[in-house]
Amino acid sequence: MLKRASSLIMAGLLLLTMAACGSNPVQADKVFANYGIETELSSMDAQVVTDGTSFTIIENTTEGLTQFDKNSVIVPAIAESWEISEDGMTYTFHLRKDAKWSNGTPVTANDFIFAWKRLADPATASDYQFFITDVSGIRNANAIAAGTAALDSLGAEAPDEHTLVVYLERPVPYFLSLVLFPPMFPVNEEFYNSVKELYGQSKDATLANGPFMLTYWEQGGTQITVERNPEYYAKDEVTIDGVNFVVVKDAQSALLAYRNGDIDKFTLTGELVEQFENDPEFSIVDGSYLWYILVNHKEAHLDNAELRLALATAYDKQAICSGILKDGSVPADYFVPTKLATGPDGKDFRETSPVYLEYNPASALAHWEKAKKELAIDSLEISLIVEDTESAIAVATFIQDAIQKNLPGITVKLETMSKKARLQRQSDKDYQLSLTRWGPDYSDPMTYLEQFKTNTTSIGWDNARYDALVDEVTFGRTALEPVARWEMMKEIEKELLQNADIMPVYQKNNAVLQKKNLTGIEEHMTIGNLFKHAVKTTD
């Protein structure tokens, strides 16, 4: 009986193994890059999605008016040329005549206008609506979003199919870097109307005008495939046949799949970073998320600059990066990250800007002594709210220990909660300190610097000088003077950091393993993992 049962089991296993040996008929003889991602694709609707995975896949299938070249310089994409009026308020884009959607229809100026109206339309309720209202400065976008102006009043028109004129309410010097970000990508109106609310929710309800087109995706599936788009105007520049985006959530499984050849690239986390940092296929990719401690100025004592300076300089950021994160992250003695934006002098913002709030336990203690006198206190209990991810808790615990050790008398209480709960506490101003992060939406320092205006955020302060500086850079004459604007943005950063009104911690970088035979994947600060120029050899 035992023998019979075991032979039955073996026969079953053999059958299943035979099934495993069949190769994928669709991808045989084609060259596919396999990229390990951590989350599923949520939607292909560029005006609706907010997550990194969806942005990456959309950026590989859709092009906007402009794009980055491999050195992150803005170059033409669907727009082959453009003119900017002297006052910086009118942009005229001339669209390529050979740009087509994957269904063969031409990409027209109306496709942009239609998409931008969708983004501004309150009925779309896009999380990225602020991009067209607050950031882009396109005329009437704010009024449309508020429901006080008609959709058709949006400041964009198409004198002909291949000309797009955009009218701004104020000069936006970084406008060309906005139109290469997914929320500003075009949508084919006729196609959209044929699928309506299903738009972007399946491969059949998605169109591409970029190097690849979506060819396989099941809702919630762990594999998403894009293949070369035969209608792409620069299809000859694309060398690989496609990309498989493979969802691998477990780090150990990802490593085995990488060694096995199932994936060619993935991001390392935790202990694996240390294990592979000397591997020839290991590299650090610059990231743009800036982790910092948000301070609620409305809370007792936290309006005291000496106290904030003491707290902000009491934790060793280098030790956090090299001892806890170990993923190539770098200490942030600044708020505008490195490699985010290049100034009129051709230099990175950080290259010519000072650093602030460097770790210095002695001066931290001196600030704490002064604060005690000014506030007439001997001790202080302060709460730090933190989301319940492994790395955030580890970093917060380190900061808690460091403050308690370097500033005797201060007790830091950690409150761990879900990210959603933390954000709620922030917006209710029901917190003292919060470990949080910010990612850029466009390549300009203002994507970081503009967010703390009085009464608009959870910082709870009233800083007239900061407000005036932000307004001048955004709406004033300085907006049109690149050199003066650049210098004024340094002033804004100084205004934020000189008294530790916020407390930067680190700039998050990513450690990746990438096969040697896969090259040419482009990474930029606001968009990444572009496979258009990727090359995969068979060795």
Next chain:
Amino acid sequence: MSRYILKRLILAVLTLLVIVFVLFLMLQYMPGSPFNDEKLNAEQVAALKSKYGLDQPVYIRFFKYVSHMVRGDFGLSYNIQKNVPISSMIRGRLPVSIRLGAQAVLLGTLLGLVLGVMAALWHNTFVDTLCTIVSVVGVSVPSFVFAFFLLYNLGFKAGLFPILYKVTLPVSSTVLPTLALSMFPLAQIARFSRTEMLEVLGSDYMLFAESKGLTSFRLHAVHALRNVLIPIITVLAPLIVSLMTGSMVIEKIFSVPGVGSLLVTAIQSNDYNVVVSLTFIYCVMYIGIMLVVDMLYGVIDPRIRLTKENSHEG
């Protein structure tokens, strides 16, 4: 019997309604909201809440939700897959989890039963010791340990099965996760069936049956096994539901596109509709399976059926 089933069904519907309502209330008091992103201002949050009807009182939302749900409309996801109907989010994922769970239950139960019965028949021999070892290991070692053991040895080293779930290999992709998931039911069933079989074998009616001169096969397969099955079915019911609703850990390790992690993600991101819909589906499955099990008792054990019928008549 039919009156009994009808009564159970009515009770099931009422239970479901209560569960959904309690969930609605609990979600109401959960910290955070689906729309509290750093990049949204107060007006945008208000606009989003009004778009999805979250600005209405909880009882109105509850009645609206239930009235849509009975028509098969589970609503839209607020943020996991924004604007995507939940029915289509679940449609792709649930069958994968159910299939994996069913395979694991089937494999675990069959092997466990065979192992347990053999251990009882060859009491105090090598087979019995093996059964005990398998039971202890299977119950006490977490499934992710088996998962990595299988992943490394059969997937990576031997290359017999895919490491990650592949859509092009839907059969072989489920082999390793099924094996990993089946260890727990296998161990449970082996332990139970061994104990039950030993008890049955020592009972008077077995001695009587044996004295009637029945063949060994008939004696064990018909008379003993049938009695062993009753307690096993009791253990099996919750096991089936917990396996079919997806194992978060196993799905994560093998990249299985199942429903396992969806509930956790939904709770973390305050995607209320997804939480309510998934919980509702789990409850339906649980209640349904318990009902089937109750009916199975009657089929396997005529004593239960007779008692129930008598009690109804009485």
